[in-house]
Amino acid sequence: MSKQRRTFSAEFKREAAALVLDQGYSHIEACRSPGVVDSALRRWVKQLEPERQGVTPKSKALTPEQQKIQELEARFNRLEREKAILKKATALLMSDELDRMR
Numbered sequence: 001m002s003k004q005r006r007t008f009s010a011e012f013k014r015e016a017a018a019l020v021l022d023q024g025y026s027h028i029e030a031c032r033s034p035g036v037v038d039s040a041l042r043r044w045v046k047q048l049e050p051e052r053q054g055v056t057p058k059s060k061a062l063t064p065e066q067q068k069i070q071e072l073e074a075r076f077n078r079l080e081r082e083k084a085i086l087k088k089a090t091a092l093l094m095s096d097e098l099d100r101m102r
Contacts, residue, residue: 008036014062017044021052 008016012034019030020041031041044062051063061067 008040010060010062010067013044014048016041017048017062020045021048 016030016034016036019025020027027038027041027045031038047057047059048062051057051061051066056066056069056073061070
């Protein structure tokens with residue numbers, strides 16, 4: 001029988017990491033109370049430190065500001081792809097129209 005993988009919200013991860021960064025708990029002390037393994041908590045702390053300094057993470061963001069930045073970057077990338085498709089379609093339609101005029 002295999003264990004199901006537990007998932008935690010970004011808010012939970014942020015609060016657990018804040019115990020270490022803001023309140024001076026050791027990693028061991030901070031992971032006991034919420035029942036999180038030490039390696040996960042260390043990863044969250046390692047991710048939260050640069051996020052607080054404004055660095056956009058490669059994985060899913062923990063802070064609301066970084067989450068919003070990631071959403072906007074994803075939207076921007078989607079719009080850029082759509083624009084490229086429209087440019088190609090316009091060029092194709094224009095070339096077909098020129099061929100018909102000849």
